[in-house]
Amino acid sequence: MVKFILIMFICSNIPGNQCKPIPTPIQNFDTYRECALYGYEYSFNTLKNFRVDAVNEYKMYTAFSCEENETIWQCV
Numbered sequence: 001m002v003k004f005i006l007i008m009f010i011c012s013n014i015p016g017n018q019c020k021p022i023p024t025p026i027q028n029f030d031t032y033r034e035c036a037l038y039g040y041e042y043s044f045n046t047l048k049n050f051r052v053d054a055v056n057e058y059k060m061y062t063a064f065s066c067e068e069n070e071t072i073w074q075c076v
Helices: 032-049 052-058
Strands: 002-012 020-022 060-070
Touching: 002 032, 032 060, 052 060
Parallel strands: none
Antiparallel strands: 002 020, 002 060
């Protein structure tokens, strides 16, 4: 069964700053669509909750990816 893993980063457009991974409350999804929709919603809320001056000063943005993760179940 294929599941999808949400991988999210907080980034800055300031030269020399690198994207840093950020944890999310939900990381595994049954469908790509669920993962993508959650990623956009979580991105929106994350940026909204940062201080306005911090977002502007560091030119912050989020990036995310929904990656396939095949789960192999073994019967014993």
